[in-house]
Amino acid sequence: MMxxxxxxxxxADAVVVDCDLAHPPEKVWRALTEPKLLGAWLLPNDIRAEExxxxxxxxxxxxxxxxxCEVLAAEKPxxxxxxxxxxxxxxxxxPLDTVVTFTLDGTAAGGxxxxxxxxxxxxxxxxxxxxxxxxxxRRPARRRPVAASRITVAxxxxxLRWVA
Numbered sequence: 415m416m417x418x419x420x421x422x423x424x425x426a427d428a429v430v431v432d433c434d435l436a437h438p439p440e441k442v443w444r445a446l447t448e449p450k451l452l453g454a455w456l457l458p459n460d461i462r463a464e465e466x467x468x469x470x471x472x473x474x475x476x477x478x479x480x481x482x483c484e485v486l487a488a489e490k491p492x493x494x495x496x497x498x499x500x501x502x503x504x505x506x507x508x509p510l511d512t513v514v515t516f517t518l519d520g521t522a523a524g525g526x527x528x529x530x531x532x533x534x535x536x537x538x539x540x541x542x543x544x545x546x547x548x549x550x551x552r553r554p555a556r557r558r559p560v561a562a563s564r565i566t567v568a569x570x571x572x573x574l575r576w577v578a
Contacts, residue, residue: 481500
């Protein structure tokens with residue numbers, strides 16, 4: 415099933431990361447959907463990129479609690495979307511219940527334009543912006559471009575810094 419991939423405005427409650435990677439979409443897709451590769455740059459997990467499939471990201475920094483996820487859309491190698499539900503609480507004392515969307519587009523040079531949108535942060539809550547390694551603002555988040563070098567370092571086997 416193909417999702418609507420038309421460009422949409424970024425939600426006001428989102429952390430957005432855009433970057434260009436030298437690797438083709440198929441290779442970036444593997445880094446997002448194979449447990450061992452995803453675990454090398456994010457967290458240990460049991461992901462399977464199948465719509466409706468539930469999985470966990472384990473050993474979340476700061477809490478050690480797993481993050482419960484469900485694949486909402488998986489269109490190899492173009493789109494991956496999953497829910498992100500923390501068992502802990504945000505700064506407002508509410509459970510974290512967000513959605514992460516990865517969109518991969520091939521580039522003319524054979525690389526990938528990767529767009530990550532982590533949405534659903536409550537206005538006024540301090541978002542966990544693990545994609546940028548910096549705390550999200552207390553006002554509605556705005557587009558936050560991130561240097562591709564930081565993502566490249568992460569895909570080389572290091573985790574991005576998680577800031578709560």
